[in-house]
Amino acid sequence: MYKFDVQHIRLGISACLLGGKVRFDGGHKRSVYCSNELARYFQFVPVCPEMAIGLGAPRPSIRQVQFAEQIRIQNVKGELDVTDELQRYCQQKVATLDFLSGYILCAKSPTCGMERVTVYKAGTNNGSKSGVGVLAAALQQQWPQLPIEEEGRLNDLHIRENFFTRVYAYHDWQMLQQSGVSRHKLTDFHARYKYLLLAHCPKLYRELGPLLADASLPEAAVAERYFVTFMAALRHQASRNNHTSALQHIQGYFKKSLSKQQKAELSQAIMDYRNGLKPLLVPLTLINHYLQEFPSPYISRQVYLNPHPQELKLRYAY
Incomplete structure (x- = not known):
């Protein structure tokens, strides 16, 4: 019978879920289940794309905005656009993660959300839950068989x-x-x-x-x-x-x-x-x-x- 090695398996995870104060408001979304239970069995590899491209914390919140031809990642007022930087970082980072055996993402995030991320119509506060986070999309494209799940869905x-x-x-x-x-x-x-x-x-x-x-x-x-x-x-x-x-x-x-x-x-x-x-x-x-x-x-x-x-x-x- 197969014997499991504690912390032998490495999982990617949104850094905020481990208590990292990397969110736009300077806070976190620490998951007790991930931090207390899963940490005994897995080696976590935390990632926060927004911090990685230098946005800092706290910072203006960003969101996905639908224009005629494409979705852009901007702040609410629209004067800050980080689409290219985020996509470039996520593609480069994901390419180095071939050693991971799974990934746990933070829901609803414009960078990490696996599904139902709000996409706003340009110039309005009207949105539809039809988006996928930039990092999540890069993971799915680069490693289509990799098990990916949102932390909340693990309930x-x-x-x-x-x-x-x-x-x-x-x-x-x-x-x-x-x-x-x-x-x-x-x-x-x-x-x-x-x-x-x-x-x-x-x-x-x-x-x-x-x-x-x-x-x-x-x-x-x-x-x-x-x-x-x-x-x-x-x-x-x-x-x-x-x-x-x-x-x-x-x-x-x-x-x-x-x-x-x-x-x-x-x-x-x-x-x-x-x-x-x-x-x-x-x-x-x-x-x-x-x-x-x-x-x-x-x-x-x-x-x-x-x-x-x-x-x-x-x-x-x-």
Whole structure:
């Protein structure tokens, strides 16, 4: 079973979320969850584009303004335009962040907002929540598979679990790349993620096997296509029905080992989960218990059973 190294994984984060007094009013938006909980498991890389281009704090607030042909980043009065400086910095900075395994952004910010950033009509205070922050857009363009989330959305337990599942999977892929990708390693990687992929998106899981078996494609092309589809599958939130299917597949590996009573106990635990009577941790705990008694190397290596450290308490939502 995979062992997680504390603070081995590096996450980008909006500097204000760690308590940095970098906001336009000289304040911060410190996140207790990020600062107190996540800091024990990740090494944060704080970034504030507005400070980086020399705006200082406090400073005039800036916003996205829609002109006929483009969106500009200006202060409220319009005499300060930092569009070019911000875009240049964000593109250059993001290009150096290939070591990150995820990014947590501050919502609504004209530089960091992942979505629903207010874009004002030029010369008015009328706006629509249709924008994307300059840094967020650069991240999505440069590293399209990188897990990115806004801090506030992490209050949703399903979004939180999905985000960190992708962070740990992304990091696992980075480790594979560093060791040198081969078809054998790709096949082994895919085998370890079988049931996690089934829990998230069975359709895309079924596309990955034939891709790995396609001998007509160069190894590098297979790896690239695999990773794109792999991350797309994990972006789907795991459903109760898909979790049930994954659990039942795993259950099949114990059919020759468990007693009649143990089989009934595991089946009941899975059905109780499917019917919403018990949390996902109940059948998972039972499976892990049976693995201690009846070892199965193939099942023990399944990332599904241990996609992130238990101490993060991410599976409490299911």
